């Protein structure tokens with residue numbers, strides 16, 4: 589497995605040396621880019637009556653097998669109709685809170701905005717998350733969810749609708765920042781956007797890049813992003 593800071597691809601980026609013009613618009617994914625999802629998983633672990641450690645172990649195993657969180661709940665609670673627990677989960681979770689935000693989010697958005705970049709938030713989320721994100725007053729130019737766009741990543745329709753929402757002719761003007769290789773990196777590159785892989789959260793740590801996939805930027809946190817993009821643009 590290739591890990592950040594060791595060998596191979598997927599290492600954190602050096603200052604960017606690209607021939608392409610720098611993107612003018614930065615789109616930030618939600619889960620594990622803005623929002624630490626620890627509470628999401630803790631509430632599910634409580635609902636199915638298992639420990640946080642067991643839940644995390646099974647989630648990690650599922651991700652390593654190319655599956656996702658939807659395969660975890662039937663494994664941990666085969667006799668529970670977990671789909672029927674979704675409302676209970678939502679009630680206990682209570683939506684996004686200030687302390688769910690990664691600490692580097694607000695400084696990153698402030699620096700990007702001050703440097704003249706347009707910043708948009710867009711991810712796979714239910715419709716009610718838009719108001720919760722707007723209530724956090726992140727200072728971004730737009731917030732939009734898959735529910736509003738009418739398609740979920742990695743469906744190309746998500747990125748087509750996102751491009752239309754942003755109102756940009758050339759998708760290469762957009763840098764999509766996400767934690768998942770499949771949903772974010774491969775899918776945004778496929779849509780003609782530029783890509784930044786943020787290696788945090790369970791997918792960001794466990795997934796690996798296919799040989800023919802090369803995001804413009806690989807990071808372990810958002811702190812360096814404004815400087816990397818500014819140097820890319822102005823260099």
Ligand SMILES: [Mg+2]
Pocket residue numbers: 617618619620621711766767768
């Ligand atoms: Mg995510």
